Amino acid sequence: MKVIDTVAGRHSGSRADSGLLEALHGLQAEHGYVPRQEAMALSRRLSVPLARIFEVLTFYSYFRLEEPGRITLSVCDGTSCHLQEGPVLLNALQELLGIKPGEATADGAYQLNVVRCLGCCSCSPVLMVDDKVYSHVEPTDLPRIMKKHPPIVNKESNDDAHSTA
Amino acid sequence: MPTPLHSEAREEERERQAGFACRVFCCAGTACLSAEGEAVWESLIDARATHGLKDKVDLVRTGCMGLCSKGPLVRVEMADVAPCLYGPVSAMFARLIMTEHVAPALARGDEFIRPEFLASQALPSDLAFFAQQKRVVLSRIDRADPERITDALAHGAYVALAGALEKQPQALIDELQASGLRGRGGGGYPTGQKWANAAGTEADRRFVICNGDEGDPGAYVDRSILEGDPHAVLEGMLLSGYAVGASHGYVYVRAEYELAVRRVRCAIEQAREQGLLGDAVMGSDFAFDCKVFTAAGAFVCGEETALIASIEGQRGTPRPRPPYPSECGLWGCPTVISNVETLANVPRIIEQSAAWFRSIGTADSPGTKVFSMAGRARLAGLVEVPMGTKLSTVVDSLGGGTKTGRPVRAVQIGGLSGGLVPAEQLDTTLSYEAMSELGSIVGSGGMIVLDDNDDLLDLARFFLQYAVEESCGRCAACRIGTHQLLNLATKIREEGATDDDLVLAERLSETMQATSLCGLGKAAPRTLMSFLRNWSDLVPRKETSTGGDA
Known part of the structure; x- marks a missing residue:
């Protein structure tokens, strides 16, 4: 709720919804996605209809409505990566994780995304793991890279996490 | 015009550097960092400590050095010796640079001869990739630390602003109009005209927006400038603000550009501490402040009216123009919205005059343009050339042809908004007028070199x-x-x-x-x-x- 309070404090009155994107960014940074409950709370706090919030939420591809995997793997599909083995890298990851782009592994450890141009076109193909960018990634590099980003394992789902990673 | 602030910064930098006999620059652009650049940096720090050279060797992290395909890049500079650029540098090789180049060179002076195995990884000093560039916008990017404002100040940042604050705003508008600077984001609209329109529209409030929503796949010019020289962009925004009478600015950056967002935030904070942003900019009665607005992943928001809708908390859909944002923009107020590279040009023009700017480039497209070359280019990275340079010069001389050794079939320019230029037409010059004749645009600066194995229909x-x-x-x-x-x-x-x-x-x-x-x-x-x-x-x-x- 802290994020909402800060943003709402700054943007009260007639321009209440001008802080909407900022608030949504805040919520996503806090939860990894924008939970419906939080969106409803935001709607009350800013006095902006929930439909207005979802209208904006669903327009921008950066916002997620469902909880993502704990580690996000983003494969770049910009022009340069598309030409230079980006699709091969994506296939390798799909096989390795057994999921399609936009999905998370069953244990919630990994999220696989395809993103539009990360701006590292001279280093194709490019993979971003959370905020860290890796360049010239070959499918054989994947185990090494993923080892550097071990998913934080919940005690109860310990076994699941190992079976997929 | 240098101010006490600049003299102080220069003095501070001089003092800092006084004891250093050698400066080692390490590229900290996204491309180099993605290729283990972080490990290279740590290795340099570690090796410097091992040799007890902490007081003799200065380590500087800079913005993008340009030759991204050879990254991570490390440059060694010593007095009286030509700078030496190494790439690609691994963490282990970084250690060798310190052990086998820096340390013995400092010890032996003129008698030092660089060992052969190091030379093999050094890039030739006369490489056309660098020699044929004309660096105006990128003049500071490979030598100043983007996260230390005193370094930027010592390299001339905010000198143009200091001079401008002594003049009337109209004088700035006249100068920019005379320079013929055109928007570098794609549209090519004269920036001075935007200023004149915004200043000439009656309003209580006006805004300045920096459009850093670089969505075109294949372009990373704006990202590199925001990461490598955020102060040039801030200074451009301050000058725009002073010229049109705006007191608030937004830097609109893609959320995916994590490093750029961080560096711009850091630059804004440091500029506030130095009194370059705030209620009294450089002690004058001009008030200006700006903030970062992170985009949320919609390509269409690169269009100015959609971008404005997005800042207002709406879906980022464009609206018909006119009215143009310079008359009716953010919250209905006159708004000057310019691309990152355009803004980085502004301080150079104000400092060095419109006539100087016009001496570069062509009559209809003065100045330089930064391109991000990628695809099959042998040497890929960031290049800045005068407008009017032949496309073939960039692709063949600077880029060194294709890395596959196959003939070039086409060059895709300007990303989604551009088009394909066939190999037979590579003699075309890079300028607004010549590119539009070909049905392409100079655009955002993305340049993808394609060889005869590439499937153009798939592209x-x-x-x-x-x-x-x-x-x-x-x-x-x-x-x-x-x-x-x-x-x-x-x-x-x-x-x-x-x-x-x-x-x-x-x-x-x-x-x-x-x-x-x-x-x-x-x-x-x-x-x-x-x-x-x-x-x-x-x-x-x-x-x-x-x-x-x-």
Whole structure:
């Protein structure tokens, strides 16, 4: 709720919804996605209809409505990566994780995304793991890279996490 | 005009550097960092400590040095010796640079001879990639630490601002109009004219926006400038603000550009501490402050009216123009919205005069343009050349041809909004006027070199797919047109084209270009159409039972 309070404090009155994107960014940074409950709370706090919030939420591809995997793997599909083995890298990851782009592994450890141009076109193909960018990634590099980003394992789902990673 | 602030910064930098006999610069752009650049940096620090050179060797992290395909890059500079650029540098090699180059060179002075195994990884000092560039916008990017404002100040940041604050705002507008600077984001609209319009519109409040929503796949010019020299952009915004009478600015940056967002935030904070942003900029009565606005992943927000809607907390859909944002923009107020590279040009023009700026480039396109070269180029990275440079010079001389050794088939310029330039037309000059004659644009600066193994039709489909996903859906021409054109391109690729298909594609693209609300829909057909028109021999044809030629 802290994020909402800060943003709402700054943007009260007639321009209440001008802080909407900022608030949504805040919520996503806090939860990894924008939970419906939080969106409803935001709607009350800013006095902006929930439909207005979802209208904006669903327009921008950066916002997620469902909880993502704990580690996000983003494969770049910009022009340069598309030409230079980006699709091969994506296939390798799909096989390795057994999921399609936009999905998370069953244990919630990994999220696989395809993103539009990360701006590292001279280093194709490019993979971003959370905020860290890796360049010239070959499918054989994947185990090494993923080892550097071990998913934080919940005690109860310990076994699941190992079976997929 | 240097101010006490600058003298202090210079003094501080001089004192800091006084004891250093050697400076080692390490590229900290996203590309180099992605290639283990972080480990290289740590290794340099570690090796310096091992040799007890902490007081003798200065380590500086800079913005993008340019030659991204050879990254991570490390440059060694010593007095009286030509700088030496190494790349690609591994963490282990970084240690060797310190052990076998820096340490012995400092110990032996003139008698030092660089060992052969180091030289093999050094890039030639006369490399055309660097020698043939003209660095105006990128003049500071590879030598100042973007996270230390005193370094930027010592390298001349905010000197133009100091001088400008002594003049009347109108004088700045006149100077910029005289310079002929045109928007570097794609549109090519004269920036001085935007200033004049915004200043001439009655209003209580005005705004300045920096458009850093660089969405074109294949372009990373703006990202590199924001990461490497954020103060040039802030200074450009301050000058725009002073000229038009705005007191607030927004730096609109893609959320995916994590490092750029961080560096700009850091630059804003440091500029506030130095009194360069705030209620009294440099002690004058001009008040200006700015903040970062992170975008949320919608390509169409690169269009100025959509970008403004997005800051206002709306869906990022464009609206018809006029009125232009310079008259009615953010919250209905006059708003000057400029691209990152454009803003970085502004301080240079104000400091060095419009006449100087006009001495570079062509009559209709003065100045330089930064391109991000990638694809099959042998040397890929960031290059800045005068407008009017031949495309072939950039691709063949600077880029060194293709890394595959195959002939160049085409160069894709300007990303989604641009088009394909065939190899036979590489003599075309890079300028607004010459590129538009070819049906392409200089655009955002993305430049993808393609060889004769690359599937151009697949590339055209790739751009159309992108347009389908990114179309905001507001106007039918773009919403439906992109879908239909993608279907058509897929059909042509899989089954071959009939004569009717080609006629239909032509008509559809003409309609989209004529009736789309914004640049996305107008530009979406460009790459497909330049393929169909220029490579008719490569277009797969469908055998027809009536005996049409295949």
